Structures are given as C-alpha cells and as structure tokens.
Amino acid sequence: MVFCCRCDSVIKPKFHHILMEIVISHNIKPIDPARPTFIGEVSGIDLTRHLSDAEVAAVHAGMDRFGVLVFHDQHLDDEQQIAFSRQLGQLEEATGDIMSEKDRRLSMELNDISNLDKYGELLPRDDRRRLFGLGNLLWHSDSSFKDVPAKYSLLSARKIPSTGGNTEFADMRAAYDALDDAAKAEVHDLICSHSQIFSRGILGFDDFTEAERAKWAPVRQRLVRRHPNTGRLSLYLASHAGGIEGWPMPEARSFLRDLNEHATQRQFVYAHVWRPWDLVIWDNRVTMHRARRYDPKEVRDMRRTTLSNEVSSLEQWAI
Numbered sequence: 597m598v599f600c601c602r603c604d605s606v607i608k609p610k611f612h613h614i615l616m617e618i619v620i621s622h623n624i625k626p627i628d629p630a631r632p633t634f635i636g637e638v639s640g641i642d643l644t645r646h647l648s649d650a651e652v653a654a655v656h657a658g659m660d661r662f663g664v665l666v667f668h669d670q671h672l673d674d675e676q677q678i679a680f681s682r683q684l685g686q687l688e689e690a691t692g693d694i695m696s697e698k699d700r701r702l703s704m705e706l707n708d709i710s711n712l713d714k715y716g717e718l719l720p721r722d723d724r725r726r727l728f729g730l731g732n733l734l735w736h737s738d739s740s741f742k743d744v745p746a747k748y749s750l751l752s753a754r755k756i757p758s759t760g761g762n763t764e765f766a767d768m769r770a771a772y773d774a775l776d777d778a779a780k781a782e783v784h785d786l787i788c789s790h791s792q793i794f795s796r797g798i799l800g801f802d803d804f805t806e807a808e809r810a811k812w813a814p815v816r817q818r819l820v821r822r823h824p825n826t827g828r829l830s831l832y833l834a835s836h837a838g839g840i841e842g843w844p845m846p847e848a849r850s851f852l853r854d855l856n857e858h859a860t861q862r863q864f865v866y867a868h869v870w871r872p873w874d875l876v877i878w879d880n881r882v883t884m885h886r887a888r889r890y891d892p893k894e895v896r897d898m899r900r901t902t903l904s905n906e907v908s909s910l911e912q913w914a915i
C-alpha cells in the first residue's frame with residue numbers, strides 16, 4: 597500500500613514515484629552546489645515524533661538519491677534517536693568499540709562518539725579508549741569489519757567544540773564512476789579483508805587484548821558493490837581494509853592506498869561543519885567518512901545509531 601506524502605491517503609503505486617520526486621525536490625535540496633548529487637539538506641520534518649509511512653519512504657528515497665542527508669535543529673534525546681532509527685530499519689548493536697560494559701556512558705543501541713567517560717568527564721589525552729577512538733580520523737565505512745556491515749549511520753551532535761571536529765564524506769559512487777575501464781575491470785571481483793586491527797595499526801595503536809584480537813579477526817568484503825535500489829556501483833573502501841584475497845600484502849596495501857587517494861580527491865568530498873542538534877545520516881554502502889581533529893580539552897558529544905545492512909557485501913554482487 598502506498599500513501600500520499602502529504603495527507604497519507606492511499607494512492608496508486610504508479611503515482612508514487614512522481615509524488616516522491618515532488619517531495620524530494622521540495623523538501624530536500626543539495627547542500628553543496630559543487631556536488632548537486634551528493635548531500636541533501638532536509639527541511640520540514642521533526643524527527644522527535646513518530647513519522648508517517650510516507651515520511652519514512654521520503655527519507656529512504658532521499659538517501660538513495662544523495663547518500664548523505666543533513667537535518668538541522670533536531671533536538672533528539674537518546675530514546676527519540678533510537679525510535680527514529682528503528683523506523684528506518686534494523687538497529688546494529690554498538691559492539692565496535694573497546695568500551696567495557698561497566699564503562700559505558702550510553703546504552704548498547706548508541707555508539708559513543710564523544711571524548712567523555714561515563715561520568716561526563718573528559719577522557720585523559722592518553723586514555724586507551726580515546727586513542728582507539730582516534731581511528732575515526734581515518735577514512736572509513738562503519739562496521740566494514742563486521743561480517744554484516746552497516747547500512748545507515750545516524751549521528752546526532754549534542755555538543756560540539758568551538759572549532760575543528762568537522763566530518764568529511766567521500767562519494768564512492770562518483771569515485772567508482774571516475775575510474776577508467778581498465779581499473780574498473782581490475783577491481784570488479786576483488787575481495788578485501790577488513791579488521792579494526794588493520795586500521796588502528798596505521799596509527800601505531802596495537803594495545804589490544806587477546807579477546808579483542810579474536811573478536812576482530814578479519815572479515816571478507818567485496819571491493820565493488822552494487823546498491824540494491826539504485827543499481828549503482830561504488831567502491832567499498834575503508835582504512836579497515838588491510839588485504840586483498842590472492843594478492844601479496846605489499847601489493848594489496850599499496851593498491852588500496854592508491855584507490856583511497858583517488859576516492860578522496862576534493863571533487864568527491866564534502867566537509868560538514870556541525871551545528872548543535874544537527875542529525876546527519878549517511879549510507880555506508882556508498883560513502884566513506886572521517887572525523888577531523890579538535891582540541892581534546894573541549895567537549896565533543898556525538899551519539900550514533902547504526903542500521904545493519906542485514907546481508908554481507910558478498911551478497912551484493914556487482915553484475
């Protein structure tokens with residue numbers, strides 16, 4: 597059953613895409629004129645309340661169109677953020693950090709992307725949890741180190757530093773499209789191994805327990821994946837990718853470095869300058885992102901809910 601985006605009355609499916617077009621063009625505008633197909637800025641929606649089916653469909657349609665959506669002035673508390681995220685799909689548990697249960701500030705539905713301990717105090721500069729969290733400064737796609745990786749990430753800015761701490765997004769569809777035919781053929785069927793041990797290794801962090809090493813044994817992901825709704829291909833890269841199946845290690849790592857360099861050229865990248873109470877949603881299947889540095893003596897309180905992709909990238913074959 598398809599409902600009208602405005603009044604929720606039942607409409608014929610063949611008109612649905614036309615109405616979606618109207619909603620998107622009316623309520624979602626490209627934020628960056630230089631990249632009109634990347635990053636939509638959404639207006640006229642209050643995410644603190646239960647959304648209609650039509651509004652949920654419009655958010656998904658906007659995500660398919662842009663890959664990243666920015667919502668301003670969304671005064672969400674944790675419960676509201678979780679409820680809104682659940683309306684979009686299946687939540688992933690926040691098992692990607694090194695926070696022990698007793699040290700957690702937030703519930704298991706929320707990734708704590710802050711520099712705070714559970715009492716709300718700043719983490720010391722050399723705290724192991726902070727150093728592990730600095731992995732977010734490297735280009736990545738969330739949870740690519742899990743067998744079933746992330747679909748959408750939803751990051752809510754509760755408190756931001758006075759300067760720095762932007763988040764940058766790279767469009768991996770555009771990066772794929774810009775490869776020449778020989779490069780497209782070369783990457784088409786490659787499988788990479790992803791682990792948080794690899795990404796932290798880049799930063800010289802190897803302070804892992806045996807249990808963490810076992811938990812983050814490498815997983816396999818396709819290097820090229822096809823978006824199930826749009827059919828577009830994208831490069832599925834992340835700093836967690838530390839090898840290519842069947843390739844000698846130095847050749848794999850140098851090739852992945854080249855691809856990352858290609859994919860994060862300025863023309864593919866948007867830098868988000870946060871305002872308090874922004875909510876940004878990105879599709880991890882078609883983007884990479886990274887945090888930028890900020891003063892560790894200032895509070896940055898960001899909270900992330902994450903939707904599971906439900907299937908491995910291996911099941912999203914690039915035809």
Ligand code: OGA
Pocket residue numbers: 709732738749751761762763764885886887888898900
């Ligand atoms: C994340 C992340 C970047 C940032 O929440 O997954 O990588 O700028 N955040 O905090």
Ligand code: MN
Pocket residue numbers: 732736737738885
């Ligand atoms: Mn991330």
